[in-house]
Amino acid sequence: MSVEFIGNDEKIKSELLTVNMGPQHPATHGVLRVEIKTDSEIVAEAIPHIGYLHRCMEKHCENADYRAIVPFVDRMDYLASMNMELGYAITIEKLASIAVPRRAEVIRVLVSELQRIASHLVAFGTYGIDIGAFTPFLYAFDQREKIISFFESISGGRLLYNYISIGGVSRDVSNDLIVGLEKFCAGFEDQLKMYDTLLTQNKIFIERTANVGVMDKDYCYDYGITGPVLRGAGVEWDLRKKKPYSIYNEFNFEVAVGKGLKGCVGDCWDRYYVRMVEMEQSVKIIKQALVKLREEGGEFTTKVPRVIKVPVGEIYMRTECPKGELGYHIISDGKKGPYRFKVKSPCFTNVSALGEIAPGMMIADLVATIGSLDIVLGEVDR
Amino acid sequence: MTTQTDGQLTVKKYFTNIWDAVSSISKGMAITMGYVLKEKEVTLQYPEEKETLPKGTRMRLYNDVDDCIGCKACATACPVGCITIATEKRAVDAPEKKSSKGTAIKFDLTQYTIDKALCCFCGNCTTVCPTECLFHTTEFEYSTYNVQDLKIDYLSDEARSWKEKALKDRL
Amino acid sequence: MHNEIVGLLNNRIKGVEATFNKAEVGDSSISVNPAFIVDVCKLLKESGTHEFNVLQVITGCDYPEYLELSYIIASFINNTELILKVKLQKQGDSLPKIASVSDVWKAANWLERECYDMVGVEFTGHPDCRRILCPDGFVGYPLRKDFKSEESYNGMVINPASKMK
Numbered sequence: 001m002s003v004e005f006i007g008n009d010e011k012i013k014s015e016l017l018t019v020n021m022g023p024q025h026p027a028t029h030g031v032l033r034v035e036i037k038t039d040s041e042i043v044a045e046a047i048p049h050i051g052y053l054h055r056c057m058e059k060h061c062e063n064a065d066y067r068a069i070v071p072f073v074d075r076m077d078y079l080a081s082m083n084m085e086l087g088y089a090i091t092i093e094k095l096a097s098i099a100v101p102r103r104a105e106v107i108r109v110l111v112s113e114l115q116r117i118a119s120h121l122v123a124f125g126t127y128g129i130d131i132g133a134f135t136p137f138l139y140a141f142d143q144r145e146k147i148i149s150f151f152e153s154i155s156g157g158r159l160l161y162n163y164i165s166i167g168g169v170s171r172d173v174s175n176d177l178i179v180g181l182e183k184f185c186a187g188f189e190d191q192l193k194m195y196d197t198l199l200t201q202n203k204i205f206i207e208r209t210a211n212v213g214v215m216d217k218d219y220c221y222d223y224g225i226t227g228p229v230l231r232g233a234g235v236e237w238d239l240r241k242k243k244p245y246s247i248y249n250e251f252n253f254e255v256a257v258g259k260g261l262k263g264c265v266g267d268c269w270d271r272y273y274v275r276m277v278e279m280e281q282s283v284k285i286i287k288q289a290l291v292k293l294r295e296e297g298g299e300f301t302t303k304v305p306r307v308i309k310v311p312v313g314e315i316y317m318r319t320e321c322p323k324g325e326l327g328y329h330i331i332s333d334g335k336k337g338p339y340r341f342k343v344k345s346p347c348f349t350n351v352s353a354l355g356e357i358a359p360g361m362m363i364a365d366l367v368a369t370i371g372s373l374d375i376v377l378g379e380v381d382r
Numbered sequence: 383m384t385t386q387t388d389g390q391l392t393v394k395k396y397f398t399n400i401w402d403a404v405s406s407i408s409k410g411m412a413i414t415m416g417y418v419l420k421e422k423e424v425t426l427q428y429p430e431e432k433e434t435l436p437k438g439t440r441m442r443l444y445n446d447v448d449d450c451i452g453c454k455a456c457a458t459a460c461p462v463g464c465i466t467i468a469t470e471k472r473a474v475d476a477p478e479k480k481s482s483k484g485t486a487i488k489f490d491l492t493q494y495t496i497d498k499a500l501c502c503f504c505g506n507c508t509t510v511c512p513t514e515c516l517f518h519t520t521e522f523e524y525s526t527y528n529v530q531d532l533k534i535d536y537l538s539d540e541a542r543s544w545k546e547k548a549l550k551d552r553l
Numbered sequence: 554m555h556n557e558i559v560g561l562l563n564n565r566i567k568g569v570e571a572t573f574n575k576a577e578v579g580d581s582s583i584s585v586n587p588a589f590i591v592d593v594c595k596l597l598k599e600s601g602t603h604e605f606n607v608l609q610v611i612t613g614c615d616y617p618e619y620l621e622l623s624y625i626i627a628s629f630i631n632n633t634e635l636i637l638k639v640k641l642q643k644q645g646d647s648l649p650k651i652a653s654v655s656d657v658w659k660a661a662n663w664l665e666r667e668c669y670d671m672v673g674v675e676f677t678g679h680p681d682c683r684r685i686l687c688p689d690g691f692v693g694y695p696l697r698k699d700f701k702s703e704e705s706y707n708g709m710v711i712n713p714a715s716k717m718k
Contacts (some may be wrong), residue, residue, distance in 0.1 A: 051686040058671075059695055068461040071504035095579050135414055142424065156440035156518065162504045170509065171438070198410050203403040221606045221629060224660035235629070242632055306455070306510060313579030316610075316625055316636060329612055329625065340614040340696075344625075352663040381686060 016044050019363075023052050027130050027367045030377030032351070034370070036363065043366055046358035048351050053381040061341040066092055066166060066308045069341070074160040076343065077379040079122050080322045082115035082151075085164040087319040090245055091328040092166050095315045096308065103298045104168035105247045110289040111151070111163065112246075113282040114181075117188075118147045119322035120275045120282075123374040127272060128199055130371040131208050136199050143191055146184050153177055166308060168301025178290055185283055185290075192280055200276060209272060210263030213357060213369030217266070223353040227324025227346050228278065229373060232258035232271035239320040251288050253281045268372035275374070307336050323347050323374055343382055347375040435520040437553055440503045442521040443496055444548035445536045449481050449515035452489030456507035456516055464500035465507065468493035481513045491537065498524075499532040519544075519551040554633060555581055558603065566592050574638070582623070582636035587651050590624075590639060594657045597626065597635070604630045608658035611665055613672030615697045618642070620649055620674060641674065653679040671696040 021027075021034040028034065031052035037045040057076065061069045073088045074081040086108055093100060100108075125140035148158050154173055155163035163170055199205055220230045230237055238255040240248045256277035258270030312334045318327040324346020331340040350373045358366055426433060435441070452469040469489035472479075479487040508517050521544075526532055534541060555573045562571040562585065569589045574582050585593050597605045605626040614621045624637040641649035653676040655661040665676045666685040673694030676682055684691060690707070693700055702711055 051684075051688070054686045056695060064461055068459065068506060071461050071502055071506065097578075139417075152439060153436045156438050156505060157503065160504075162506070170505075194413060197406075198413050201406055202410055203399070203406045222659045224607050224609060224658070237629055311578045313576055314582075314636075315579040316634070318609075325609075327609060327625075329610060329623070331614055340612070342610065342612045344610045348663065348667075349660055352660065356659075 028370060029126065029375055032375065032377055034354070036366070038363065041362050043358050043361050043363060046355060046366060048354050050351065050377070050380050053377045055382065057382045058341050058343065062337060062339070065336040066310065066338070070165060071160070071162050074162060075378060076345070076382055077321065077323065077376045078159055079376055080115050080119040081159065081161050082111045082164060083319065083321040084326065085161070086112055086246070087317070087321070087326045087328055089164050089166050090319065091315055091317040091330060092308070092310065094317060095313060095330065095332065096310045098167050098304060099302060100168055101299045101302060103296045104300050106289055106292045106296055107169050107173055107300065108164055108246055109248065109251070110286060110293065113285045113289070114147050114150070116282050116322045117279050118144050120279050123275055124195065127371045130367055131205060133199060133205065136195060143188060150177060150181060165301065167304040168299070170301070172300045173293065178293060181286070182290060185287055188283055192276070195276065200273065206262050206269060209268040209368055209372070211267050212365045213268045213361070213372060214264055214266045215353065215357060219353070224349045225324070225353055227321070228271055228274045229324070229350055231256060232274045233266035234258055239318060239325055245319055251285050253285050256281065268368050271372045310334070318344070321346060323376065323379065324350065345379045345382065347379045351375055351380055437551060438518065439520050440505050440518045442498065442519055442524055443501070443507070444517060444519050444544060445494060446515040446545065447491055447494055447536050449513050450491055450494070451481055451485055451487050451513060452491055453512060455510045455512065459506045459510045461504060461506065462500050462502055464497040466493060466495045467491070483513050485513065494536045495533055496536070497533045499529050517552045519548045555583060558635065559583060561600065562593060562596065565596060569593060580636055582638050584638045584640070587639040587641055591652050591654055591657065593637065594654045598657055604628050605635065606630065608660045608664070611661065611668050613668050613674055613696070615672060620672060622651065622668070622674065648673050648675040650675045650677055652677055655679055673697060
């Protein structure tokens with residue numbers, strides 16, 4: 001690119017500068033390397049490189065048996081472990097035709113929705129930090145601490161739970177924990193209104209995120225993008241309503257869709273707003289689940305043999321996780337472990353869409369776009 | 383496709399923008415000042431103040447080796463293979479030994495070691511133990527200077543000395 | 554739905570040999586001839602009735618005689634899903650080849666790179682076929698059943714005996 005020098009006949013030759021938004025960076029939410037070729041502040045090309053957290057999980061799982069895969073699956077998206085385990089459990093239960101008792105189904109929906117709130121709270125807090133607002137991060141983590149303490153009481157771990165097992169859940173939920181959760185739900189709705197005033201309606205935040213990183217409907221379909229990013233583009237697609245799994249068809253809730261309230265449909269503000277509305281809807285589901293849990297007695301797991309017998313065949317099932325649609329493709333040959341174990345991760349497809357949308361943005365807009373995609377590198381690299 | 387302009391900037395829009403900015407920022411500051419003046423601190427001054435962990439939290443494992451029947455279910459269930467067990471069949475005329483659940487013990491343990499550096503704290507081994515002699519305690523302050531010291535030998539006297547405290551944490 | 558699709562493919566594309574693999578347990582799939590994969594995908598995406606507009610997964614699985622690729626596509630308009638399978642014969646040391654579908658769905662770009670990296674299938678016509686998860690100088694295809702890791706990488710010994718149990 002060349003520039004005419006005013007008052008002189010010289011032409012200055014300039015070239016694109018390659019900057020590494022390197023694997024260690026506070027704004028890439030993990031070890032993601034984005035190679036940016038910039039022309040002063042405007043990005044000319046952005047190429048994401050992944051693979052820094054690759055742990056060959058798919059090969060490890062071929063040597064393990066079905067029950068031992070659950071701790072491996074936890075470690076993919078470590079901020080939403082319950083949803084990862086739920087997806088795996090319902091896949092194996094469908095292939096091996098294992099029935100799950102009703103109390104276990106209600107507990108599973110309860111912990112999945114609590115985990116969705118916890119994951120969206122991290123997305124909300126860290127997105128504030130990317131934009132420059134440091135305060136909402138700790139407010140979000142204060143609320144998240146209550147959810148994590150509940151998970152510690154029922155499963156024993158704070159981040160990696162190993163709680164949802166094939167055939168049910170591993171420990172029961174006692175009544176005093178249910179009382180604690182009801183108090184949490186009552187307080188959380190006021191907190192959501194406070195986040196709305198603090199960050200969502202803040203003029204500086206709107207200026208940084210509205211009309212930035214616009215991904216419209218056809219772009220999302222072409223790249224296979226799902227989850228809040230697709231719903232932010234105006235498509236009402238939620239697997240909990242379109243292909244209900246577990247007992248989601250008995251719950252009453254709405255699907256959050258981006259409508260372009262502050263800019264155009266499909267910009268970063270819309271994707272962020274979809275996550276805030278989803279937290280409200282999750283609280284609604286949790287209240288209904290707590291009512292059902294008080295009424296439902298019975299077993300919390302079916303008895304499965306120590307070595308689970310899975311017939312020969314293959315299956316593909318997807319579930320709605322906080323980051324998108326998670327799919328498990330399992331090919332079994334009747335032995336104690338899978339023959340081929342493949343995970344379709346939502347963040348992998350979301351990151352692949354970054355390359356085409358980046359040219360023309362400024363570097364600060366690129367940071368805002370990466371934050372709005374809400375990626376966790378453990379799931380991208382597996 | 384990326385950044386789109388909002389249209390013409392009129393004088394009315396200019397002043398509306400300024401008003402929006404000032405009002406939204408001052409509402410946010412009011413919330414933050416409320417936190418400064420009203421809320422209590424949530425920081426715990428560790429190590430003087432410690433949280434008690436709930437029962438069943440998955441920290442260091444403990445095995446009550448006198449109760450163990452040597453079935454090796456824990457070593458098979460472990461996803462990472464951190465449990466090493468060696469057993470010897472008891473002689474036919476040896477005195478009869480029973481575990482706390484009533485099963486007859488047919489094997490003598492010669493080695494029971496868990497490598498806590500490899501362990502992923504999943505709890506699969508405790509779920510399959512038939513006599514529940516292997517369980518998680520809430521002990522988490524056991525760092526050592528040498529990674530080889532994290533291979534805990536449960537037949538040693540040091541491990542047996544933890545028994546009384548550990549039994550309080552059994553679910 | 555599977556029988557309709559098999560009929561449509563066999564009528565419109567000569568030589569595609571589409572067959573329906575009905576499964577008693579789990580999911581059924583449709584097998585096609587690998588030489589016609591791009592035509593099959595274009596037809597399934599653009600035919601008015603089926604409209605499979607989203608590509609979800611491309612996986613490879615290693616069997617003793619052949620490699621089997623599965624393409625899992627979905628229609629977000631009609632809310633349906635389909636598994637397409639192709640068999641590629643292994644030929645000694647060289648990689649089996651198949652045409653790339655990255656012109657039909659852009660999602661195929663990274664999915665095919667991952668398949669190349671893990672299973673060792675070469676996609677002809679792919680704009681940028683290089684390793685994505687393994688490091689650049691890596692030798693071997695990890696998800697093959699006969700994969701053995703090398704002795705050392707860049708001068709560092711892999712799995713030294715002193716650190717293994």
